[in-house]
Each structure stands twice: as structure tokens, then as C-alpha cells.
Amino acid sequence: MLTTVADIEAAAERIKDHVVRTPTLPGVGLSALLGADVTVKLELLQRTGSFKARGATAKLLSLDEAERAAGVVAVSGGNHGIALAVMAGALDVRATVVMPRSAPARAVDIAKAAGADVVLADTMGRAFALMDEYRASGLTAVHPFDDPTVIAAQGTVGLELAEDAGELTDVLVSIGGGGLIAGVAAALRALRPGVRVWGVETEGAAAMSAALAAGGPVPVELTSVVSTLSAPSVSPLTYEHVSALVTDVVTVTDAEAVRGTLDLAEHAKVWAEPAAGCLLPAARRVLTRVGDDARLGLVICGGNVTTADVADWAERFGVR
Structure with a gap:
């Protein structure tokens, strides 16, 4: 069964004294970079540095x-x-x-x-x-994604976004095992039914894309440097949420994700990890499909990465 907005609201009440209601802000620098209106949900400012x-x-x-x-x-x-x-x-x-x-x-x-x-x-x-x-x-x-309790709590990100953001047409969410996007999509489709939700994966950690192509979860070979998105497969639970509630899943390369991390630092003034950096190249793909008049919401999922790691990846992929 899919997570309901009532499940998510109950989770919000349960965890409210233990987690941060993270900022939802205009992404002014990103709007200039992408040529479309951007709002960011800054989950990298959550306790422990991510939505988790x-x-x-x-x-x-x-x-x-x-x-x-x-x-x-x-x-x-x-x-x-x-x-x-x-x-x-x-x-x-x-x-x-x-x-x-x-x-x-x-x-x-x-x-x-x-x-x-x-x-x-x-x-x-x-x-x-x-x-x-x-x-x-x-x-x-405590499974990272295959648990209704966990999915409902991750859905509080979408609940806050629905309450705090202005009008949005498209929301982009990174996918590892799919717990975050499952919860966010459940919240947004209930509270803002006209909003399209897009998943984003890196090519070496594309478990949800593989599941959608196969009609259900399948194991994938993990080659991406983005370890925080590297689930060996999604679960039937997260697959059912995505197949029912998400418009599409976009894949980007590791190099693009690292470039996105640098762009977030330069244009949004936030130090995010490549699991969030991958949203920027994906946003460009989404805009080619829906038009530049879209109003984007980006869930900046985490910031637990060192400058040394990003510098190493940038050198490896020739990203400047």
C-alpha cells in the first residue's frame, strides 16, 4: 500500500521535537544559472547533514x-x-x-x-x-528505504515543501533506494496534485531506472562514485511508489553530478554532496521537456562530503 498524507502528517508530529524544519528558499543564483525559477529545500542543514x-x-x-x-x-x-x-x-x-x-x-x-x-x-x-x-x-x-515508517518520515520533506514553497510545477529528488522520493511524491501528489515529481540517479547507481524498465526491482551493478545513492536494488515498496507517483527518472553521469556540486557551491552558496549535485544537470534535461516557464523545486538532500573528495573527483573527471 502506498504511503498516505495522513501517514506523513503523523510522522511529522512524532519527530518534530527531534529534527529541524529545514529552510525552503528561493534559489536566486540557480535561477540565473538554469534560466528558470528555482526553489531549494535545504535538507543538508538537517541534523546529521541529510534528510536521513x-x-x-x-x-x-x-x-x-x-x-x-x-x-x-x-x-x-x-x-x-x-x-x-x-x-x-x-x-x-x-x-x-x-x-x-x-x-x-x-x-x-x-x-x-x-x-x-x-x-x-x-x-x-x-x-x-x-x-x-x-x-x-x-x-x-532500520532499513534505509524499505520501511513504511521510514518512507512516511522522509515524506515530511515533501510536506514542508508543500507548505513553505510558492507555486511549483516540477520537483526533483535524488534516488538511492527510493525512500525519499517515495515519501516526497506521496506528500506532493496529495497536497499539490498538479506538481510533477522527477527522480534523479547517476548512471552507475541507477537501480530505480532499471526497475522501471524491468517492471519491478532488479539487482544492478554499482559503479558510481556517489556512494550515498548506491543501492544494489530498490524495493517493491519504493518501486510501487515511484511507478505510481513519479513522472520519470532522469540519469546523469558522475562527472555531471560532481560539476553540479561545484555549481551549487558557486551559484547557490551551499556545500552539497554529488547526490544533490546531480539535480542540476537533471534540471536542464527536465526543462528541455517541460519548457523554461517551469518553476522548479530542488531537494538538496545532503552535504556530507569533504572538499578533498570533491577535489579528487573533479580531477578524475576533468571537471573545472
Whole structure:
């Protein structure tokens, strides 16, 4: 069943004392860059540096006493692990975070500093398998996207955008496993039914595009440097939301995502990660399809990336 706006409103009430209502602002510099009206939702200013704090908090608050005592486990390419570690520490719940070795070192360090037990796996697929093993041993899994509680909480981003933004025609949301776009699309289609919602992926982490082409979730090979979007597959739950509520999913290259990160810094004055940077090249593609009179909303999903990482990627891809 698809998430309802009532589910999202209930999640908003549950987490309101633990998360930030992030700013929704005119993206003046981006409007000049793209040649269309742009509004930004600055989730990189959320607690833990990304929207993931919303879903992690909602799931932690839903635990009963036995589940709290046993602890929780999550798999993450970075942001979900940071969010779970920090919010579990704040709520006095023991957390284990499984990350692939490709995860940013900063994410690993933050999760450890927050008190989580961090386990590294050789691949993202192996990380998900390890999470299942920990769950079988009695820990409660806090899945990064395949959970109605998490999706409803991520949908509070869309709820706030609907309440705080001016008139929008098109909203762009990055996709990893699809939890954020599932929740945002559910909120916007209920509250602003005329708004088109677009997903954005990088070519080496295009699990939702593959699912839409196949008619359901399929495993994909992960080659993107954007670890925070690198889910080995989407879930039936997120696929059903996207196939029902999202206009289309756009793919961009890693180089374009890194260029977008630099453009966000230069033109929007925000330091975002490539998972958000990919929205800018995608916005150009969307504008060619819908026209320059569109009024865009961009969900700037996170900012957990170092200057060194971006500099390395920029050099690798020849981005200046």
C-alpha cells in the first residue's frame, strides 16, 4: 500500500521535537544559472547533514522496550549510517552500522564517534546481507528505504515543501533506494496534485531506472562514485511508489553530478554532496521537456562530503 498524507502528517508530529524544519528558499543564483525559477529545500542543514535523520528518528521512536534493549542495525553508504548512529546515541539505543568499504571515511568516523559499532563489508551487496544476519540475531533492522515508517518520515520533506514553497510545477529528488522520493511524491501528489515529481540517479547507481524498465526491482551493478545513492536494488515498496507517483527518472553521469556540486557551491552558496549535485544537470534535461516557464523545486538532500573528495573527483573527471 502506498504511503498516505495522513501517514506523513503523523510522522511529522512524532519527530518534530527531534529534527529541524529545514529552510525552503528561493534559489536566486540557480535561477540565473538554469534560466528558470528555482526553489531549494535545504535538507543538508538537517541534523546529521541529510534528510536521513527524519526516517532514522521515526523508526527509533517506534521501537518497543524489548527492541530498544536489543539494539538496531542498519546498512548504509554514508548518510543513513550517520543519521542512525547520531540519533540512536541521542535516544540511548545501541546501534550497529554496516557500511561498504567504499563509504566515505568521514561517514565511518562520524558513526563511530557517535557510539555506533561500525562493520565494514567488501561490497554494498555484502553489507545488506550482513544486516540481515544481524537482524536474525535479534537486532531490529532500520532499513534505509524499505520501511513504511521510514518512507512516511522522509515524506515530511515533501510536506514542508508543500507548505513553505510558492507555486511549483516540477520537483526533483535524488534516488538511492527510493525512500525519499517515495515519501516526497506521496506528500506532493496529495497536497499539490498538479506538481510533477522527477527522480534523479547517476548512471552507475541507477537501480530505480532499471526497475522501471524491468517492471519491478532488479539487482544492478554499482559503479558510481556517489556512494550515498548506491543501492544494489530498490524495493517493491519504493518501486510501487515511484511507478505510481513519479513522472520519470532522469540519469546523469558522475562527472555531471560532481560539476553540479561545484555549481551549487558557486551559484547557490551551499556545500552539497554529488547526490544533490546531480539535480542540476537533471534540471536542464527536465526543462528541455517541460519548457523554461517551469518553476522548479530542488531537494538538496545532503552535504556530507569533504572538499578533498570533491577535489579528487573533479580531477578524475576533468571537471573545472
